[in-house]
Amino acid sequence: MATFERYFLAEKETHVEKKNPYYALLENEKVIDKILIEFGLDPSDAHIVNGQVADLERLLAAYRSGEIIEKV
Structure with missing residues (x-):
């Protein structure tokens, strides 16, 4: 949820952003390191x-x- 939208919604449960598997992989350093190695970096x-x-x-x-x- 964008910060702008949070100003208009009082319910805190609406402020939680659900991340799909793509974002979960990006936050896992082991996965990122493996990808970098595969690209020769x-x-x-x-x-x-x-x-x-x-x-x-x-x-x-x-x-x-x-x-x-x-x-x-």
């Missing part, structure tokens, strides 16, 4: 990239909230 390198993306998302959120400001 090193799983340890992939986790670093994911961490860098998460860091950039946090940086963007801090900038948008005004927690950090641009220096000119």
